[in-house]
Amino acid sequence: MGAILQFEQVHKRYGDVAALAGVSLTIQGGEFFTLLGPSGCGKTTLLRCVAGFLRPDDGRILCDGDRLDRLPAHKRDIGMVFQNYAIFPHLTVFENVAYGLRARRVEPAEIRRRALETLTLVQMDALADRRPDQLSGGQQQRVALARAMAIRPRLLLMDEPLSNLDAKLRVEMRTEIRRLQRELGITTVYVTHDQEEALAISERLAVMNAGRVEQVGFPWDVYQAPQSAFVAQFIGTSNTLKGTLAPGGGEWAAVRIGDWTLGTRRTEGLAGSVLAVFRPEALGLVADGRETAGATIGEAAVVSREFLGAVLRYRLRLDDGSLIHLDEHKPNAARLVPEGARVRFAVRPEDVMLFPTKESS
Ligand SMILES: Nc1ncnc2c1ncn2[C@@H]1O[C@H](COP(=O)(O)OP(=O)(O)OP(=O)(O)O)[C@@H](O)[C@H]1O
Ligand SMILES: [Mg+2]
Structure with a gap:
């Protein structure tokens, strides 16, 4: 099975910028693990520390229990696919893939066998x-992938490998990458700032923010149970409203948002100013005069509509001026609500997450 990769309190500064501010993580053998986060949060810096292009200021990186950060880059046995890590333009597809094997002094017959086998895997x-100049972007990316995998590395690192491809090809290639990685069982660290890609491709993922890991988990858990307002807002679309938690006990709570009271589940340790966060798909339109048992009813004006194919997304303005999104699945053209109209919507208390505001945390 693949190698286990561990980060222990890894720090890296560039002048005043703490690019990595104490990253600790364990990536399991054979796992497909994604680093996800906004631009500048430290994803590439962390990969470069693994590859050996950068030395951490502090902390340790271990591979199967041995210090990786002390080995020279060429002894780390790592395959890499980077966004701009172009394949060699003067070499054929075959020679690009054979390159790493030649450098490792593999027997010529074995080089031929392994290079062709890996090219077959990526259907090239x-x-x-x-x-390379006779190939499409997607085909070049497959060659880059084959070149990284031909050496059967202990670790495979991929930094935004699909960002130069068009939307449809990205989706095809990510499925392909995942299939190959499963077949070979190589521990893989994948970097993206595309949250949909991360949710689709990862076994587990880490959401990073400003040099730190905010949350590690399975895609489903990170989406359904974000542990901070940052994660809730970064993964998927979220509505975030600032309000005041009404005092009281019990399982349920109420948040005052302007003149509106939103029912929620109580969250331990919160009081006063809070952020109420809920997903657009948690809201439903409710006809006049109808109630929805157990749910909070709100009123808003339709600001705009976006037809996204499977979903119709309404942008709504509440009476205090805040904007929220409401997603209608299986939208019905006969029941479209026009812009400017007033609507009623329902949101269930169990679908509202509460987080501390910046001031209260
Ligand atoms: N060589 C450098 N010199 C100075 N600062 C740097 C250097 N490389 C990165 N940084 C800074 O370190 C921080 C982390 O950068 P990094 O490239 O790791 O971000 P990232 O998460 O990969 O972002 P992106 O999604 O845009 O690729 C950023 O604030 C960046 O400006
Ligand atoms: Mg980067």
Whole structure:
């Protein structure tokens, strides 16, 4: 099975910027693990520390229990696919993939066998004699992938490998990458700032923010049970309203937002100013005069509508001026609500998450 990769309190500064501010993580053998976070949060810096292009200021990186951060880069046995890590333009597809094997002094017959086998895996064997300028972007990316995998590395690092491809090809390639990685069982660290890609491709993922890991978990858990307002807002679309928690006990609570009272589940340790966060799909339109048992009813004006195919997304303005999104699944063209109209919506208390505001945390 693949190698176990551990980070222990890894720090890296660039002048005043703490690019990594104490990252601790364990990535399991054979796992497909994603680092997800906004631009500048430290994803590439962390990968570069693993690859050996950068040295952490403090902390340790271990591979199967041994210090990785003390080995020179060429002894780390790592395959890499980077966004701009172009394949060699003067070499054929075959020679690009054979390159790493030659550098490792593998027998010529074995080089041929392994390079062709890996090209077959990425479905590029038929184009083995082409040069990169005779390939599409997606095909070049497959060659880059094959080149990284041909050496059967202990670790595979991928930094935004799909960001230069168009939307449809990205989706095809991510499925492909995941299939290959499963087949080979190589521990893989994948970097993206695309949250949909991260949810789709990862076994587990870490959400990073300003050099720190905010949350680690399975995609489902990170989406359903974010542990901070940052994670809730970064993953998926979220409505965030600032309000005041009404005092009281018990399982249920109420948050005052302007003149509106929103029912929620109580969260331990919170009082006073809070952020109430809920997903657009947690809201439903409710006809006049109707109630929805157990749910809070709100009123708002429709600001705009966006047709997203499977979903119709309404942008609504509450009476205090805050904007929220409401998603209608299986939208019905006959029941479209026009812009400017007033609507009633329902939200269930169990679908509202509470977090401390910046001031109260
Ligand atoms: N060589 C450098 N010199 C100075 N600061 C740097 C250097 N490289 C990165 N930084 C800073 O370190 C922080 C982390 O950068 P990093 O490249 O790791 O971010 P990232 O998460 O990969 O972002 P992106 O999604 O935009 O690629 C940023 O604030 C960045 O400006
Ligand atoms: Mg980066």
